[in-house]
Amino acid sequence: MTNPRNTKAKQAVLNEIANSSFALSQPELFERVKGTCDRVTVYRVLDRLVTENKIHKIVNIDGTINYALCASCDDSHSHAHDHLHFSCVTCKKIECLEEHLIQVKLPETYQIKELFLTISGICPSCQPL
Amino acid sequence: MTNPRNTKAKQAVLNEIANSSFALSQPELFERVKGTCDRVTVYRVLDRLVTENKIHKIVNIDGTINYALCASCDDSHSHAHDHLHFSCVTCKKIECLEEHLIQVKLPETYQIKELFLTISGICPSCQPL
DNA sequence: TTGCAAAACGCAACAATGTTGCATTAAAAA
DNA sequence: TTTTTAATGCAACATTGTTGCGTTTTGCAA
Ligand SMILES: [Mn+2]
Ligand SMILES: [Mn+2]
Ligand SMILES: [Zn+2]
Ligand SMILES: [Zn+2]
Secondary structure, eight states, rough: OOOOOHHHHHHHHHHHHHHHHEEEEEEHHHOOOOOBBBBHHHHHHHHHHHHSSSSEEEEOSSSSSSEEEESOSSSSTTTOOHHHHHEEEEOOOOOEEEEEEEOOOOOTOOOOOOEEEEEEEEOGGGGOO | OOOOOOOOHHHHHHHHHHHHHSSHHHHHHHTTTBBTTTHHHHHHHHHHHHHTTTTEEEEEEOOEEEEEEOOOOOSSOOOOEEEEEEEEEOOOOEEEEEEEEEOOOTTTHHHHHEEEEEEEEGGGGGOOO
């Protein structure tokens, strides 16, 4: 990969991710950009955006992969994903809680690379009165 | 569902999970019990074992679902999964670290149900000397 | 031990999600 | 504008998971 190009498909997908308050899956994204590009292109665009540190993957508690903007890692020098995710059992939406960091201690025999913490529960919007 | 039955397929699958030091996926389990039962049966057995609190699901960082014994929740009265999982980037194995619990604080507007924490990195067995 | 109800199974068919190869198109540099 | 090649479309395939239905097997009771 030399110079990444700014294509219509890439713009459309990134735009949907940027304007969403929660993380979106490939099927959801394809539905939203339908007509703009092919199904396969969405997969390839997502891979590229992840490589370029524009977005990051979030695996939900059921195994579905969702994508969200990299908010705190626009500056390409520090790219850490030690924040927390919240997955609502009611509306099924998953969101980044960037302000909540995680700290874990393990024995020296483990070499830690990345943390994935997702909390399932009921989000503020879905709270019963 | 009234009385669960103890079938050959169920025994075989549970046996593989019990004797493994790391969590296994449906494809891995089917490979190991091949000849004993059908592919679909493995799915159904796994669902039943989860319902019966014999095993629990672990979603790996790539979205694949793995299954491990419920060690600390044999006693059916308390069934909490607030422990931590370690996923090795080298050998791809995922294991439960039952002794490491997680504590998180969130605003009152969030109602927490369950925690899913997976750490990716290099496990003790895969450490370069 | 035998008979019975239904839990569990096998198999085929289908659905969803993700991947690959290759000819064609289009972005951006020259 | 021309040229290079990154990116796309499309078809074909692979993997993972689901559903329906007729058949088998388990556990219980007679
Ligand atoms: Mn995030
Ligand atoms: Mn576990
Ligand atoms: Zn919600
Ligand atoms: Zn390892």
